[in-house]
Amino acid sequence: MAQERRDGGRDRRDREERESEFVDKLVHINRVAKVVKGGRRFGFAALVVVGDQKGRVGFGHGKAREVPEAIRKATEAAKRDMIFVPLRSGRTLHHDVEGRHGAGRVLLRTAKAGTGIIAGGPMRAVFETLGMQDVVAKSMGSSNPYNMVRATFDALQRQLHPKDVAAQRGIKYSALQARRGAAVATDE
DSSP states (O other), X not given: OHHHHHHHHHHHHHHHHHHHTOEEEEEEEEEEXXXXXXXXXXXXXXXXXXXXXXXXXXXXXXXXXXXXXHHHHHHXXXXXXXXXXXXXXXXXXXXXXXXXXXXXXXXXXXXXXXXXXXXXXHHHHHHHHHTOOSEEEEEOSOOOHHHHHHHHHHHHHTOOOHHHHHHHHTSOHHHHHHHHHHHHHHHO
16 A cells, blocks of 8 residues: 555656646736626636747636636646747747737747847747747737737747758758858858
């Protein structure tokens, strides 16, 4: 019996370590009211972004009567729907990309080392939890945090790794990298 208890404790500890590897950021809390016979009933909606700071990120939306419960639900939803984003040198994007969702439109651009994260609130939370260090982002549409986060995720999902591009074109990855090196040399 003591052996079973020890193993159960180890499983719980392993699960806590796995969950602690994720960083979560609260992007937005919205108080909503439902009008009923006796007056108004208030509830809360939370938007949370979760990432492991190594290229995986997800967002979730949760609603509840209490703020902590809404945040918990949103965090669980974010952990369920995570995406992987290929990063160049583990710090920036491979290429410039545009994303849209509804009236939200964002432009994400690669940046040189040391630039930092130049982005607005909801987009900044996504990049910080993703582990991106250098990026320039511009929101050109709706400033609604939900639309901005979804547009940012749309852009990140359009991000292609050079190995995928080389495979689509039917050339070797090294040949593609050689072209990139030549293009960078002519820019400077």
